[in-house]
Amino acid sequence: MTASSPSTTAAPAGPEAPRQTVSLYERWKRIHPLWVSGGWQTWRRVVLAVLVVVFYVNPWLRWNGYPGVRFDLVHRQFTVFWTTFVPEEFVLLAWVMLIAALVLFTVTVAAGRVFCGWACPQTVWTFVYFTIERFIEGDRTARMRLERGGWTLERLAKKALKLSIWAAIALSISITFLGYFEDLHELLPRILRFDLSKWEKIVILLPALGSFVGSAVLREQVCFHMCPYARFQSVMFDHDTLIISYDEARGEPRGHRRREVDYKAEGLGACVDCHKCVQVCPTGIDIRKGLQYQCIGCAACIDACTDVMASLGYGKSLVNYTSQNRQAGKKVHVLRPRLIGYSSLILVLLGLFTFALDHRTPVHLTVIRDRNRLYRERWDGEVENVYTLRIQNRAKEPRDYRVVVASELAVAYVGPEVVEVAAGSLASIPVRLVLDGEHAASAVTSEVRFGLRSVAEGTVEGEGIAIDEASRFYLPTRSAP
Numbered sequence: 001m002t003a004s005s006p007s008t009t010a011a012p013a014g015p016e017a018p019r020q021t022v023s024l025y026e027r028w029k030r031i032h033p034l035w036v037s038g039g040w041q042t043w044r045r046v047v048l049a050v051l052v053v054v055f056y057v058n059p060w061l062r063w064n065g066y067p068g069v070r071f072d073l074v075h076r077q078f079t080v081f082w083t084t085f086v087p088e089e090f091v092l093l094a095w096v097m098l099i100a101a102l103v104l105f106t107v108t109v110a111a112g113r114v115f116c117g118w119a120c121p122q123t124v125w126t127f128v129y130f131t132i133e134r135f136i137e138g139d140r141t142a143r144m145r146l147e148r149g150g151w152t153l154e155r156l157a158k159k160a161l162k163l164s165i166w167a168a169i170a171l172s173i174s175i176t177f178l179g180y181f182e183d184l185h186e187l188l189p190r191i192l193r194f195d196l197s198k199w200e201k202i203v204i205l206l207p208a209l210g211s212f213v214g215s216a217v218l219r220e221q222v223c224f225h226m227c228p229y230a231r232f233q234s235v236m237f238d239h240d241t242l243i244i245s246y247d248e249a250r251g252e253p254r255g256h257r258r259r260e261v262d263y264k265a266e267g268l269g270a271c272v273d274c275h276k277c278v279q280v281c282p283t284g285i286d287i288r289k290g291l292q293y294q295c296i297g298c299a300a301c302i303d304a305c306t307d308v309m310a311s312l313g314y315g316k317s318l319v320n321y322t323s324q325n326r327q328a329g330k331k332v333h334v335l336r337p338r339l340i341g342y343s344s345l346i347l348v349l350l351g352l353f354t355f356a357l358d359h360r361t362p363v364h365l366t367v368i369r370d371r372n373r374l375y376r377e378r379w380d381g382e383v384e385n386v387y388t389l390r391i392q393n394r395a396k397e398p399r400d401y402r403v404v405v406a407s408e409l410a411v412a413y414v415g416p417e418v419v420e421v422a423a424g425s426l427a428s429i430p431v432r433l434v435l436d437g438e439h440a441a442s443a444v445t446s447e448v449r450f451g452l453r454s455v456a457e458g459t460v461e462g463e464g465i466a467i468d469e470a471s472r473f474y475l476p477t478r479s480a481p
């Protein structure tokens with residue numbers, strides 16, 4: 001057997017026993033979860049529905065002409081909660097991501113895998129695809145029967161309908177996702193007219209394929225084998241982290257019984273071994289075997305067992321949200337060092353972020369020198385340097401800026417005196433500095449400072465905006481006379 005082989009050959013037990021090939025990989029068994037209703041599932045479905053609506057609606061929303069979230073790669077502007085950042089402010093955007101990651105860690109320490117079961121995009125879309133599947137093919141038993149049966153006309157028709165709707169959903173997800181990078185108001189009409197470039201088609205089809213394969217077909221396999229967060233989040237758990245757990249003390253010994261018998265007198269626990277908690281599980285595990293990394297904390301097994309216990313009059317569910325300490329009857333700690341540490345860090349970062357946001361300048365100026373020529377000598381001896389002023393107006397209204405130049409040299413500025421920049425936009429203005437021929441021979445290079453001053457209704461420096469950016473002015477090298 002080679003090192004990469006997925007199977008191995010077992011040694012024969014005796015001289016006549018045939019050699020047996022044993023696969024090192026577990027066969028993928030399709031999971032057909034049973035639909036379950038109940039308190040947790042109602043809340044969970046509300047949360048999932050809200051997330052789906054937010055995802056679809058957000059790219060269309062405008063607040064004073066701004067999208068809520070947009071990563072405009074072409075114009076290099078990143079808008080998060082109606083605040084636009086430019087690449088120079090990437091550190092602020094990194095802070096937002098850091099704070100979001102810390103919030104996720106804090107939630108995990110406190111409530112375990114609640115993100116996985118209630119808010120992860122993979123869970124959300126798997127639920128959407130699964131709901132469509134259930135609507136077309138029926139619930140668990142009908143789906144399993146359909147799967148086991150041959151390729152009848154009914155099966156073909158149902159599969160074709162399901163796959164077509166899945167494909168349409170995947171495309172809608174992909175197009176909406178693109179709306180977080182491009183303006184959907186402009187993109188969607190072009191999509192409907194099939195007026196797309198090759199790259200746009202690829203950018204739409206690839207995420208659609210990813211969603212179709214990942215969330216509709218592979219489902220729980222993505223959580224098991226592809227998601228890195230599923231693997232490392234257990235190290236954040238402590239004995240007070242909320243987990244979903246089976247009450248072994250009440251449930252065991254499990255076993256079937258007649259409804260009218262006193263199960264305690266028969267030496268049985270409350271678990272009737274009905275397997276409902278296993279049948280509803282989207283990852284196909286048996287929570288009665290203890291906490292497993294495959295459990296995404298969706299709480300479906302809680303609702304399933306609640307139903308069973310209620311129908312038998314046995315009291316509350318055997319599966320519940322609890323913690324290891326609570327289960328062992330030990331003292332429960334709501335405030336723990338790790339929780340306090342993460343929360344304090346979030347507060348500090350939020351404070352610093354708010355301060356930085358509040359103190360950031362509402363305009364940004366970048367001066368780019370002409371990269372092709374350091375200077376240009378004119379026929380009359382004058383020397384000119386060419387620049388591009390990139391003015392980023394971060395304000396939510398259009399602004400006028402007066403351009404000023406300061407230099408030791410007597411350079412003349414050739415360009416617009418006042419530049420108007422639309423709200424949240426970037427203007428690139430080519431300008432020139434010209435030095436009289438008489439002065440041109442005296443130096444090789446000198447610092448020049450470009451500045452912007454705000455211009456409010458008829459008054460100069462109306463809002464006190466004053467920013468400067470240094471650059472260089474180059475002159476020809478001349479030998480002494």
Ligand code: SF4
Pocket residue numbers: 246251254270271272273274275276277278288304305308318319
């Ligand atoms: S649903 Fe409850 S009673 Fe049924 S097998 Fe699971 S734990 Fe036992």
Ligand code: SF4
Pocket residue numbers: 244277280281282283284285286287294295296297298299300301302
């Ligand atoms: S064990 Fe329960 S909570 Fe965990 S994934 Fe399965 S149904 Fe959801």
